Amino acid sequence: xxxxxxxxxxxxxxxxxxxxxxxxxxxxxxxxxxxxxxxxxxxxxxxxxxxxxxxxxxxxxxxxxxxxxxxxxxxxxxxxxxxxxxxxxxxxxxxxxxxxxxxxxxxxxxxxxxxxxxxxxxxxxxxxxxxxxxxxxxxxxxxxxxxxxxxxxxxxxxxxxxxxxxxxxxxxxxxxxxxxxxxxxxxxxxxxxxxxxxxxxxxxxxxxxxxxxxxxxxxxxxxxxxxxxxxxxxxxxxxxxxxxxxxxxxxxxxxxxxx
Amino acid sequence: xxxxxxxxxxxxxxxxxxxxxxxxxxxxxxxxxxxxxxxxxxxxxxxxxxxxxxxxxxxxxxxxxxxxxxxxxxxxxxxxxxxxxxxxxxxxxxxxxxxxxxxxxxxxxxxxxxxxxxxxxxxxxxxxxxxxxxxxxxxxxxxxxxxxxxxxxxxxxxxxxxxxxxxxxxxxxxxxxxxxxxxxxxxxxxxxxxxxxxxxxxxxxxxxxxxxxxxxxxxxxxxxxxxxxxxxxxxxxxxxxxxxxxxxxxxxxxxxxxxxxxxxx
Numbered sequence: 001x002x003x004x005x006x007x008x009x010x011x012x013x014x015x016x017x018x019x020x021x022x023x024x025x026x027x028x029x030x031x032x033x034x035x036x037x038x039x040x041x042x043x044x045x046x047x048x049x050x051x052x053x054x055x056x057x058x059x060x061x062x063x064x065x066x067x068x069x070x071x072x073x074x075x076x077x078x079x080x081x082x083x084x085x086x087x088x089x090x091x092x093x094x095x096x097x098x099x100x101x102x103x104x105x106x107x108x109x110x111x112x113x114x115x116x117x118x119x120x121x122x123x124x125x126x127x128x129x130x131x132x133x134x135x136x137x138x139x140x141x142x143x144x145x146x147x148x149x150x151x152x153x154x155x156x157x158x159x160x161x162x163x164x165x166x167x168x169x170x171x172x173x174x175x176x177x178x179x180x181x182x183x184x185x186x187x188x189x190x191x192x193x194x195x196x197x198x199x200x201x202x203x204x205x206x207x208x209x210x211x212x213x214x215x216x217x218x219x220x221x222x223x224x225x226x227x228x229x230x231x232x233x234x235x236x237x238x239x240x241x242x243x244x245x246x247x248x249x250x251x252x253x254x255x256x257x258x259x
Numbered sequence: 260x261x262x263x264x265x266x267x268x269x270x271x272x273x274x275x276x277x278x279x280x281x282x283x284x285x286x287x288x289x290x291x292x293x294x295x296x297x298x299x300x301x302x303x304x305x306x307x308x309x310x311x312x313x314x315x316x317x318x319x320x321x322x323x324x325x326x327x328x329x330x331x332x333x334x335x336x337x338x339x340x341x342x343x344x345x346x347x348x349x350x351x352x353x354x355x356x357x358x359x360x361x362x363x364x365x366x367x368x369x370x371x372x373x374x375x376x377x378x379x380x381x382x383x384x385x386x387x388x389x390x391x392x393x394x395x396x397x398x399x400x401x402x403x404x405x406x407x408x409x410x411x412x413x414x415x416x417x418x419x420x421x422x423x424x425x426x427x428x429x430x431x432x433x434x435x436x437x438x439x440x441x442x443x444x445x446x447x448x449x450x451x452x453x454x455x456x457x458x459x460x461x462x463x464x465x466x467x468x469x470x471x472x473x474x475x476x477x478x479x480x481x482x483x484x485x486x487x488x489x490x491x492x493x494x495x496x497x498x499x500x501x502x503x504x505x506x507x508x509x510x511x512x513x514x515x516x517x518x519x520x521x522x523x524x
Contacts, residue, residue, distance in 0.1 A: 091428045105439070
């Protein structure tokens with residue numbers, strides 16, 4: 001039972017009465033070509049500290065919009081998003097976001113890109129190197145983004161997002177563009193980072209296996225407008241075996257909700 | 260030899276580069292040869308000096324220090340005027356790109372002024388500012404301003420929205436937005452503008468020196484004309500062209516260094 005994800009991990013941290021992330025009746029509408037487009041409709045969800053929540057759904061279900069709103073890059077049209085009870089009004093150090101693309105500054109070295117994520121902008125060189133080692137890029141500190149592979153670039157972006165020591169890590173399909181092997185390696189790395197720290201993770205994905213391997217809970221969204229179709233808690237011990245019988249049970253359950 | 264293939268290919272590449280460089284020299288050499296033949300055969304006696312005469316005059320001008328003095332004067336004017344133009348054009352470009360109302364106020368008048376070549380202003384400037392340094396400086400600033408201003412705007416408006424989102428996410432200060440995002444992201448366009456601005460001002464300066472100066476390379480050519488010294492005019496033209504080339508070469512080096520993060524080849 002030692003590697004089991006236990007509810008105790010949540011309860012330990014829930015001494016304060018607020019959930020880590022609280023979405024209440026969140027709606028988002030865009031005006032596209034003069035007509036109103038409802039992207040998300042009355043979405044409510046609480047995420048406890050140290051949870052790993054995956055949001056899964058077809059493209060166009062507003063997953064990215066939701067993540068950007070939690071990050072504070074976007075405001076909901078209706079409803080509220082709270083972090084530890086505090087209303088989100090803009091980006092903040094308490095949240096780190098990894099975009100779908102690495103979005104590194106091409107004119108800056110890997111080290112400098114990560115440095116820009118640090119609150120003190122890297123005056124503390126030790127922390128910078130800690131991050132470089134964490135994502136295994138210490139040998140590429142002085143490389144430019146164009147010299148990196150896709151997986152390396154996403155690792156640099158991950159280090160930049162972790163640089164502010166956030167409580168919440170938001171991942172927008174950061175592994176989507178990677179090849180299968182790199183992807184599995186990155187999943188393991190993510191797992192390690194999540195298990196070592198007291199991070200709360202919200203990850204958007206459209207990969208069913210990835211969601212089951214990583215998450216404590218999986219939220220399924222329906223497309224246009226995005227609504228919660230179902231929430232599936234995953235009660236499997238970590239590290240998870242993709243070939244286990246239980247794994248298939250979750251796969252079937254998830255597919256059934258997605259249908 | 261199979262095993263020396265790589266070395267062979269590198270050697271080949273060097274040969275190709277050398278051959279291309281030599282090709283570029285062929286036309287000027289041919290021109291000098293034709294010139295020399297023309298002078299030898301007595302075409303344009305009294306007007307067209309021979310290459311040899313020009314070289315002797317060049318040596319004399321160097322020995323007296325006259326040529327160096329003109330070059331120094333012209334270069335000093337360029338440097339002063341160019342820095343003034345950068346000081347005006349880059350901030351104005353940033354303002355216009357970041358605050359659209361500013362662009363709306365200034366774009367019609369700047370669009371009009373862009374169409375008026377610097378030389379057209381010289382008579383007006385002489386009336387207002389006289390034949391002093393101010394006139395030359397104004398011409399240089401005017402000539403360099405527009406490419407610098409326009410390319411600054413272009414560079415900034417072309418910055419990917421995604422990078423602005425990153426800046427917001429990482430809570431950049433306004434200073435960081437300028438130094439970590441705006442300037443490096445617009446550097447390719449900015450440097451192209453600076454390079455074009457300097458080459459424009461170099462041309463405009465020569466015109467200004469011909470019409471309103473008592474020193475500088477433009478003046479040297481005009482003075483040679485009143486003395487019917489074709490040899491000195493040739494030297495003036497050659498020096499202007501070669502200095503212009505050298506400056507542009509310097510820009511290329513700077514560009515390569517500043518934009519080293521870009522994909523080369």
